[in-house]
Amino acid sequence: MPQLKQRLSRYEIIGYALILAGAIILVWGTIKFNLLHELYADPGDRAGGVFGEYGEFIGGIVGSLWALAGVFLFFATLTYQKREFQLQRHELHKTQKIFQQQHFSTLFISFVNKQNDIIDALIAYDINQSPHSGSNFFVFFQEKVLSSFVQKVRALPVAQRTNEELHSIFREYFTYHFSFYQSSLNPYLSNLSILLRLIQRYRTETQDEGEYYSFITKASFTQSELFLIYHVTKYKLLREFAFIDDTFNVSDELVEEYRDTYLVQQELASV
Structure with a gap:
């Protein structure tokens, strides 16, 4: 019974109360006008106009x-219909969200697999022509x-080992080696950029x-990968990577020991 009361709207309660009040008044009127007596009385004995007044x-x-x-x-019916429409819309939204997530999951997995294939195809050779492929490419x-x-840095005179100079040297060598291997890294970085943009779009839409x-x-990133991504982003070597750190906080994943600021400070401290 309490559950039934909770399900009734105010409109229903008032409507049923009015019906009950009408029924009570109907019974009261029947008694008040002595209608049963008038029905069974002889036509000559009936009071005039009783049925009309009733x-x-x-x-x-x-x-x-x-x-x-x-x-x-x-109005109660309209309220229930509105509530049903809201529930249907909510269920439809949930269904669309599930479908959207399933679709994105398939797309996400395909890009991750492609990213892994690109990493596996990376290769570089050292001075002894020894190959460094896959994840070892980033280590190399x-x-x-x-x-x-x-x-x-260690070939510089001590007087020239300033914070600004060492930062400049680190950036110079990072940029130089990145430019040297950029043709190999471009597929990796381009696919990664697209993958992260898809995630960003999914996050915005949902x-x-x-x-x-x-x-x-x-x-899934190794520290060597993060070393590359962090400094490419910091030095703005690729325009499409400008959004990564602000949106995904990639720099938070890289350990302090592999950041340019820490490396410079270590060399300054070794003087």
Whole structure:
């Protein structure tokens, strides 16, 4: 019974109350006009105009109450229909969101697989013509930048080892090695940029700030990959990467020891 009351709208309660009031008045009027006595009495003994007065009474009061009850019940029906439409729209939105997520998941997996294929195809050769392929490519690139930086800095006179000069040297060597391997890195960086933009678009369209696609993508990066992505973004070597750190906070994933600021400070401290 309590559940039934909770389901009734105000319009229904008023409508049913009016119907009940009309029924009560109808019974009261029947008694008041002594209608049963008039029905069974002989025609000559009947009071004149009783049925007419009773009809006016029913039509004027009971009829009005029941007509008003019909209006309230009509509004109650509209309220229920509106509620049903809202529920249907909510369910439709949930269905669309699930479909959208399923579609994006398929697209996301295809780009991740493509990204892995691109990484597997990466290859670089050292001075001994030994190959460094796959994830080792990024390790090799990082070592090339760091070794070039350290050798250059330690060949400088101590007086020239300033913070600004060392930052300039690090940027110079990173840019140089990036330019040297850019033709190999372009497919990797382009596909990564598209993947992250797709995630950004999905996040905007679904208004899902807690989506896990960006977390999965960032978790798949090695520190050597982050070394490359972080400094490419910081030095603005690729225009399409300008949004990455602001949107995905990639720099938070890179350990301090591999950042240019830390490396410069280490060399300054070694003087």
